[in-house]
Amino acid sequence: MKSLPIQIKLTDNRKEKPNPETLIFGRNFTDHMFVADYDEGKGWHSHRIVPYAPVSLDPASIVFHYGQTVFEGLKAYKSPNGTVRLFRPEENMKRMNLSLDRLCMPRIDEDLALNALTQLIQIEKDWIPTVEGTSLYIRPFVIANEAFLGVSPAKKYQFYIILSPVGSYYKEGIHPVKILVENEFVRAVKGGTGGAKTAGNYAAGLKAQEVADQKGYAQVLWLDGVEKKYVEEVGSMNIFFKINGEVVTPAINGSILEGITRKSILHLLRHWNIPVAERQISMDEIRDAYDNGTLEEVFGTGTAAVISPVGELNWDGYKMVVNHNETGPLARQLFNTLTNIQTGNEEDPFGWILQLNNELAKLA
Amino acid sequence: MKSLPIQIKLTDNRKEKPNPETLIFGRNFTDHMFVADYDEGKGWHSHRIVPYAPVSLDPASIVFHYGQTVFEGLKAYKSPNGTVRLFRPEENMKRMNLSLDRLCMPRIDEDLALNALTQLIQIEKDWIPTVEGTSLYIRPFVIANEAFLGVSPAKKYQFYIILSPVGSYYKEGIHPVKILVENEFVRAVKGGTGGAKTAGNYAAGLKAQEVADQKGYAQVLWLDGVEKKYVEEVGSMNIFFKINGEVVTPAINGSILEGITRKSILHLLRHWNIPVAERQISMDEIRDAYDNGTLEEVFGTGTAAVISPVGELNWDGYKMVVNHNETGPLARQLFNTLTNIQTGNEEDPFGWILQLNNELAKLA
Structure with a gap:
């Protein structure tokens, strides 16, 4: 240095x-x-x-x-x-x-x-x-x-x-939150500033958050701005899905912020030999996984909250309750490991x- | 008041x-x-x-x-x-x-x-x-x-x-400028903040402007963020095309700022009984008009410049020189009328x- x-x-x-x-x-x-x-x-x-x-x-x-x-x-x-x-x-x-x-x-x-x-x-x-x-x-x-x-x-x-x-x-610490899938407002689009940590991205997200609040949801799940089909981020965090034993997170595409917690979690998962994929993931795929019982865990990741488990996803009125609205074992393990490394425990x-x-x- | x-x-x-x-x-x-x-x-x-x-x-x-x-x-x-x-x-x-x-x-x-x-x-x-x-x-x-x-x-x-x-x-006053059609960067997208006059929209546009500058262009022409097909704005102005006697400007769609100069120009054109359309307009249509000789004038409108004629459009290397790179009669007439009303002449x-x-x- x-x-x-x-x-x-x-x-x-x-x-x-x-x-x-x-x-x-x-x-x-x-x-x-x-x-x-x-x-x-x-x-x-x-x-x-x-x-x-x-x-x-x-x-x-x-x-x-x-x-x-x-x-x-x-x-x-x-x-x-x-x-x-x-x-x-x-x-x-x-x-x-x-x-x-x-x-x-x-x-x-x-x-x-x-x-x-x-x-x-x-x-x-x-x-x-x-x-x-x-x-x-x-x-x-x-x-x-x-x-x-x-x-x-x-x-x-x-x-x-x-x-x-x-x-x-x-305030409540690590506990599952209810998330509204956002179909109207868009946080960022390919060719825009979504991949940069700049004020305008956050300002753009406030309106959707306000609507979600009023409906009793903690955060919104952002979809891509082009097709409104693929998952991007949750609130101001990256998002992970555990589906049938594999952990999937949206690939970095220019409109998603490349989180450092995201990167660390991918590293931990690979270190633990848990199957991981960074790729496009659509809401259709998530609904299908939910319907066939393979949507095991969903959680957001970011510096502020570290891990934020998702207990419910509401997509146009279709409510998907994840892991009985409880913090899943993987989210818990990732949270504990990361925070223990961070704090020196x-x-x-x-x-x-x-x-x-x-x-x-x-x-x- | x-x-x-x-x-x-x-x-x-x-x-x-x-x-x-x-x-x-x-x-x-x-x-x-x-x-x-x-x-x-x-x-x-x-x-x-x-x-x-x-x-x-x-x-x-x-x-x-x-x-x-x-x-x-x-x-x-x-x-x-x-x-x-x-x-x-x-x-x-x-x-x-x-x-x-x-x-x-x-x-x-x-x-x-x-x-x-x-x-x-x-x-x-x-x-x-x-x-x-x-x-x-x-x-x-x-x-x-x-x-x-x-x-x-x-x-x-x-x-x-x-x-x-x-x-x-x-600095040069009213005179035609060269415009680069932007295929990579996006200013705004439906569901975002493009329709609002907020800082993030302008910050998002700087990078494309920098690239245009380096290539010798004064401004960029923004396309829609979804299909990169339809015209949105030019730099931080609204845009008008005169094609075969009709004046066309992109319809307000949520990602375009509704300019007050734009609104005033639409009013003037209708007052003068000049055919006007507010609708989607694609780059394909503009190229076709250019190719068949009906692209008569192109100009940007905004409070700062009032009217800014476009002398050249470069779309992926295809250069369209508009009205022999001279200020067209309609742009001139609109500029004179508006500024005369504004100044009291x-x-x-x-x-x-x-x-x-x-x-x-x-x-x-």
């Missing part, structure tokens, strides 16, 4: 830390943040760790009007022996660059960004909660801050990393964990 | 006004802006006109991460006799509410917003340039400013109106113009 000279200015006013037993996702932020500026011709510069503070932007900033912004999400955990652990952070930095490319935004140096992140977390390590199910959520993001009302890529950007101590994404045989203490020792 | 009690705080530091002969689009902003706040349960409040100043936002604000933002664009002109004229501003406020609905954001009161706009322009009327081709561009926009990293509609928003004295959108028989002086007299 490359070392980055970062200006550090610590706050004089430390905030009170929230009660780890009642943490809500995404509401509390730590005392400091990382910031860097980009100017065309000069590149990224002025890397700094500063007190967490409002962003000051010209009202004509491109991010407000033309949506040039990308983000990432990952988590840090404190292991039982006090070590700070990051889960596959290099994958997030790599994906961030793919997103930046798609949005015509300047790439970051992945190594330097990772180094900045470790320095920030070192400063904020007392903010990492240790109660079961909690972690420090990390949100790197880049916004276009040039003041210009023209539809073209900005010449000025800012890169931020902010940190938020979080509880479980779903189980060994990491895959080299997924970056131990902060080791990294900082290398820099010293 | 309803009257709105607005707190007004004027600046002590007036900026120097830019040279109207060399104005660039979207780079200069006036001395003041309008702002209002929204809080769930309380509604829109604290309407105010204040000195133009940076927006201060928590780094976790939803607009940065999940893209809840919508905007509008319209223009004010100063007529030869000094009257300030707005072109169909009520249409913009109406469309803004449709966009806000799609993005799960709170509606504004259209009348009150229009009133706020007229008060702001009255204060800034010396900023309206009068050189031919210039105007005062008006940018209303709403952003979600709740600090929350969760994918759900925000509970807090801000509504801004900023003003920018502008020259022509295209020609009478407005359609009730499209809101005269500021009249409106302010009504409020007095």
Whole structure:
């Protein structure tokens, strides 16, 4: 990991830390943040760790009007022996660059960004909660801050990393949720921005979520935008189906986000010699599997929730209750293994964990 | 128009006004802006006109991460006799509410917003340039400013109106441009946000524009996201084809933005008894028309450029030169009529113009 000279200015006013037993996702932020500026011709510069503070932007900033912004999400955990652990952070930095490319935004140096992140977390390590199910959520993001009302890529950007101590994404923890298959609204389509982690994809999904909420469903299952036939994602997670002993997840096709939890689960399944397929999967096929009794488990995967079992799928009024609306054994096993590796309760045989203490020792 | 009690705080530091002969689009902003706040349960409040100043936002604000933002664009002109004229501003406020609905954001009161706009322009009327081709561009926009990293509609928003004295959108004025028909990237798809004026649509279009630039084309022609067969928009404008005496424009279908210039042009054409059709139009049909010599004119329409004639369409390497790469008579006539009505050089028989002086007299 490359070392980055970062200006550090610590706050004089430390905030009170929230009660780890009642943490809500995404509401509390730590005392400091990382910031860097980009100017065309000069590149990224002025890397700094500063007190967490409002962003000051010209009202004509491109991010407000033309949506040039990308983000990432990952988590840090404190292991039982006090070590700070990051889960596959290099994958997030790599994906961030793919997103930046798609949005015509300047790439970051992945190594330097990772180094900045470790320095920030070192400063904020007392903010990492240790109660079961909690972690420090990390949100790197880049916004276009040039003041210009023209539809073209900005010449000025800012890169931020902010940190938020979080509880479980779903207040209830791991338990099956009811999902509405979405036939009207579309999250993303081939040729669009669905494969990038950018704000517009999430904004596009809110309306369908609102309708699902009103009908008593926790999330929507997105279908492809062309034929409305093939499964894409669930809410803002990837989705897996266990059908007759085989685990199937939609193949990466340009409109699906390539989740890092998705990738890790595929790795675990293959490691366990469980049959796995990444391919197109239609709702017809899922209904057939349900009808003939081979739809064994369905679950969503993502950084925030890790694993989110699906207890019911409603497709145009046809209700499919999965595994008696209980968390299936595979979902449970994947959740336990992943979270145990993340938190340090189980060994990491895959080299997924970056131990902060080791990294900082290398820099010293 | 309803009257709105607005707190007004004027600046002590007036900026120097830019040279109207060399104005660039979207780079200069006036001395003041309008702002209002929204809080769930309380509604829109604290309407105010204040000195133009940076927006201060928590780094976790939803607009940065999940893209809840919508905007509008319209223009004010100063007529030869000094009257300030707005072109169909009520249409913009109406469309803004449709966009806000799609993005799960709170509606504004259209009348009150229009009133706020007229008060702001009255204060800034010396900023309206009068050189031919210039105007005062008006940018209303709403952003979600709740600090929350969760994918759900925000509970807090801000509504801004900023003003920018502008020259022509295209530096060269009205003249034909070369357009690349886009076969890979997609701007929007049925069920998505294409019909709303929201940042993500514009962000999605940047990559294709970059590729077109590199190939020497000014804009891309967007095809539908499902079959990549039917024409949708050109760049960030609506598009019209004159084929064998009839003017055809894609029908509003959910993925096309319903332009106010588009609507005005349809009205003018019908008023002139020129045959008009709003329907699906495929690239095959356009190529056939070109091949048999009936593709008479092609032009884009939008607030920024008003009319932008297309001189060449490149579809997968098949180059169609339209009207000898010259501005066609219909495009010219539409441009002249619209801009004359807008600027007050020609009478407005359609009730499209809101005269500021009249409106302010009504409020007095």
